[in-house]
C-alpha cells in the first residue's frame with residue numbers, strides 16, 4: 667500500500683515501546699503497544715483475528731477447521747489464482763474452488779516495524795508489517811500439476827492503530843504468461859446483520875450469483891441484507907470506500923479502500939446455506955458476519971514472464 671512510513675527509529679528514541687511478535691504452532695501473532703493485535707495462520711496465510719479497541723473485528727466460524735484439513739471458514743482467506751469454481755477449458759480448471767492459496771502452507775518471511783504519522787499531528791503511530799511467501803515449489807504435488815506456473819507471492823499484513831491492511835504481490839518467475847484472479851475474502855464481525863447497510867455500491871453493475879449469474883444495477887445507496895446475498899460488484903473505483911454502516915445511526919463500522927482491486931463481492935449465506943455448510947456455526951452466526959471481499963475476479967489479470975502485480979485493501983474499523 668502507498669504509505670509514507672519512515673523507517674523505525676529503533677535506537678534513536680530509545681524507550682519507545684515496540685510491537686511484540688509471537689510464533690507458535692504455525693500461528694503468528696503481532697501486537698502494538700497501543701493494544702491492537704493481528705493473528706495469521708501459516709495455513710493459507712489466513713488472518714484469523716484482528717483486535718482493536720479490545721474487540722474482535724473479524725468473524726471466524728466456531729466450526730472452522732484450524733488444523734490444515736480445509737480452508738479456514740472466517741478471517742481473511744486469500745483467493746488465488748481463481749475465484750469460485752474454476753471455469754472449464756481454462757488453465758485453472760482442475761484447481762479447487764477459490765484456488766490453492768487458502769489451502770497451502772505459506773512461509774513467514776519476517777516482521778518489520780515503522781512509524782506513521784499519528785491521528786494527532788504531534789504524535790507518531792507504530793505499525794507492524796508481517797510478510798508471508800508462497801511459491802510454486804512449496805505447493806503440493808497435486809496443485810503443482812494442476813497449475814504448473816513458476817510464481818511467487820508475497821502477502822503483507824500490516825497492523826496500524828486504526829486499520830488492517832492486506833496487500834498481495836504476484837510475480838511471474840517463469841517463462842510463460844499466466845492468468846490469475848485474486849480476492850481477499852474478508853469475514854467482518856458484526857453484532858446483527860439487520861442493523862448493517864453496505865454503502866458505496868449505488869449505480870454499480872453486479873452479477874447476482876443467487877440469480878443464475880445475471881447482471882443488475884444496484885439501486886440502493888445503503889444496501890440492506892435480508893436474504894442470501896452473493897453479488898460481484900464490478901468496475902468500482904478502489905479509492906472510494908465501501909462502508910459497512912449501522913442502520914440505526916449511520917455510523918461507519920468498517921470502511922474499506924482498495925488498490926488495484928476493482929471488484930467487491932458481498933456475501934452472506936443466510937439461513938439455509940449457513941445450515942448446509944458443515945464448517946459454519948453456530949447456524950445463527952450468519953447474523954454476526956458479512957463478507958465484503960475486495961478482489962479482481964470479473965476478468966483475468968495476465969502476467970507476462972518476469973512481471974509483477976500488486977493489489978490490496980485497507981480496512982478501517984470504527985474502534
Ligand SMILES: O=P(O)(O)OC[C@H]1O[C@@H](O)[C@H](O)[C@@H](O)[C@@H]1O
Nearest residue numbers: 763764851875896897931933959
Ligand atoms: O464455501 P467457500 O468456498 O469458502 O465459498 C464461500 C463463498 O465465497 C464467496 O466469495 C462466493 O461469492 C460464494 O459463491 C461462495 O459461496
